Amino acid sequence: MPEQARIHYQEELEALEVRALDGLNLVARALERTVEAVQHQDTELAELVIADDDVIDGRYLELHQSILTLLATQAPVATDLRLISAMLHMLKNIERMGDQCVNIAKLIPIAGHEPPADERIIKNIVTMGKQVGTQISQAKRAFQGRDIELARDLVRQDDVVDNLNKECFHIALEIGDDADRREWAMTMILVTRALERIGDNTVDIGEQVAFVVTGLFREFQDASHPGEPVPEPQAS
Amino acid sequence: MTDPEQTQQEEAGVGVDIQATAQEARKDHKPAPSVREPIFELENVSVFYSGKKAVDGVSADFYRNNITALIGPSGCGKSTLIRCLNRMNDLIPGATVEGRIGYHGQDLYGPEVDPVEVRKRIGMVFQKPNPFPKSVFDNIAFGPRILGMGDIEERVERALSGAALWDEIKDRLDDNAFGMSGGQQQRLCIARCLAVDPDVILMDEPCSALDPISTGKIEDLMLELKEQYSIVIVTHNMQQAARVSDRTAFLIVELDADEQNRWGRIVEYDETEKIFTNPSDKRTEDYVTGKVG
Numbered sequence: 001m002p003e004q005a006r007i008h009y010q011e012e013l014e015a016l017e018v019r020a021l022d023g024l025n026l027v028a029r030a031l032e033r034t035v036e037a038v039q040h041q042d043t044e045l046a047e048l049v050i051a052d053d054d055v056i057d058g059r060y061l062e063l064h065q066s067i068l069t070l071l072a073t074q075a076p077v078a079t080d081l082r083l084i085s086a087m088l089h090m091l092k093n094i095e096r097m098g099d100q101c102v103n104i105a106k107l108i109p110i111a112g113h114e115p116p117a118d119e120r121i122i123k124n125i126v127t128m129g130k131q132v133g134t135q136i137s138q139a140k141r142a143f144q145g146r147d148i149e150l151a152r153d154l155v156r157q158d159d160v161v162d163n164l165n166k167e168c169f170h171i172a173l174e175i176g177d178d179a180d181r182r183e184w185a186m187t188m189i190l191v192t193r194a195l196e197r198i199g200d201n202t203v204d205i206g207e208q209v210a211f212v213v214t215g216l217f218r219e220f221q222d223a224s225h226p227g228e229p230v231p232e233p234q235a236s
Numbered sequence: 237m238t239d240p241e242q243t244q245q246e247e248a249g250v251g252v253d254i255q256a257t258a259q260e261a262r263k264d265h266k267p268a269p270s271v272r273e274p275i276f277e278l279e280n281v282s283v284f285y286s287g288k289k290a291v292d293g294v295s296a297d298f299y300r301n302n303i304t305a306l307i308g309p310s311g312c313g314k315s316t317l318i319r320c321l322n323r324m325n326d327l328i329p330g331a332t333v334e335g336r337i338g339y340h341g342q343d344l345y346g347p348e349v350d351p352v353e354v355r356k357r358i359g360m361v362f363q364k365p366n367p368f369p370k371s372v373f374d375n376i377a378f379g380p381r382i383l384g385m386g387d388i389e390e391r392v393e394r395a396l397s398g399a400a401l402w403d404e405i406k407d408r409l410d411d412n413a414f415g416m417s418g419g420q421q422q423r424l425c426i427a428r429c430l431a432v433d434p435d436v437i438l439m440d441e442p443c444s445a446l447d448p449i450s451t452g453k454i455e456d457l458m459l460e461l462k463e464q465y466s467i468v469i470v471t472h473n474m475q476q477a478a479r480v481s482d483r484t485a486f487l488i489v490e491l492d493a494d495e496q497n498r499w500g501r502i503v504e505y506d507e508t509e510k511i512f513t514n515p516s517d518k519r520t521e522d523y524v525t526g527k528v529g
Contacts (some may be wrong), residue, residue: 215513
């Protein structure tokens with residue numbers, strides 16, 4: 001019988017994946033705090049989100065270096081190579097999602113101490129935050145389990161976020177003539193836009209799951225040709 | 237016992253009255269074709285040593301102006317298989333080949349085929365450089381002289397240039413080849429193949445005894461040579477296969493029920509890029525990623 005080999009390398013690769021997926025936990029926590037800060041106009045919590053982004057950036061840099069070392073020293077191929085490529089993409093997604101949380105956190109002081117908030121927009125932002133948090137968790141499970149179906153389902157999940165984003169935009173358009181209220185609403189549009197982008201990043205991670213499993217990269221939704229069917233990659 | 241002089245001649249790829257056929261083989265040469273042209277067609281090829289199976293049922297086409305790599309664990313029959321392609325196994329008592337190996341459409345093992353002629357058109361480079369104990373010039377000139385080829389000096393220069401050795405060695409042509417470095421000796425052996433106008437070059441682990449710089453030079457040379465020749469290489473170095481080859485065949489060792497007999501078999505043969513990024517067979521995946529040896 002063939003003997004198992006390169007056990008140390010396999011353990012190293014597995015440990016890298018665990019650390020990379022844990023990066024999604026960091027983002028989920030940052031997102032939770034960000035939405036809570038928006039909901040309660042909590043500038044201190046917002047500052048904590050900004051400060052803690054260094055942890056996410058640090059994780060990105062640490063894993064990026066580890067992956068370069070692994071590429072240089074172990075010359076991974078086949079599924080291992082696809083996994084590493086997917087992890088590099090995912091790490092960039094993680095770093096970008098962390099940055100979007102920071103973008104939101106920086107808007108909180110701008111919105112003012114006791115802003116003329118519209119409950120409908122705040123409620124939608126909280127719902128969006130929960131939904132995007134669910135998607136981050138789902139992307140992680142899909143990656144861990146190499147589950148293409150769960151990954152593809154992220155597109156359906158993300159529609160919820162997209163629709164809430166559009167709804168907030170329409171509410172902002174009709175918010176009335178009060179200048180402060182309009183300014184606040186415009187600021188919240190930037191918040192919902194950032195949340196919508198985080199949702200998109202979870203779909204991107206789902207696409208990487210399909211790449212790891214099938215070896216084919218295809219966007220689940222082609223943004224430049226909306227509405228057109230995208231062929232499903234099949235597991236080989 | 238094998239006559240050493242005869243072996244030397246056979247390894248140098250010399251035979252009788254073959255200049256015309258060699259020229260014929262080369263005259264319609266074209267650079268890498270857009271449509272693949274099979275140069276070898278293996279149909280259910282099995283190899284036996286004294287009745288014991290060493291390679292089982294290989295069917296595959298190897299293509300012109302391609303580098304085809306044979307990879308697999310020790311004992312999987314890749315060296316046995318490559319030695320079938322120029323009938324080197326004929327030199328081993330008790331070795332028999334079943335199935336059909338087509339070469340340019342003709343049966344390589346047909347009764348009318350002269351194995352010496354075959355080895356001239358299909359040269360071989362071995363794991364350990366094996367220059368003759370002669371001068372650099374005489375090493376290259378050995379085959380052409382026996383074959384009665386003209387323009388020996390020009391032929392030697394062309395062969396050494398083709399093997400990327402001319403500039404390094406042109407002032408030392410009278411020196412004994414044993415004084416060259418290992419990498420130079422291996423390129424000398426490649427030049428010796430080129431001197432008799434081959435069609436195919438077989439390489440059996442040509443870099444395993446070389447340092448990384450010499451290995452890099454041989455790999456660069458292979459990529460240049462494939463524009464004119466077809467190359468089949470056996471290598472234990474999977475990164476080498478990934479770096480230089482167009483197509484890769486992965487062979488495994490199979491055992492019979494009582495694990496007394498073992499033989500090699502191809503489990504996957506595909507574009508090298510496919511083998512190293514998304515192989516179809518789990519056994520290939522496990523081998524190229526190094527999970528099993």
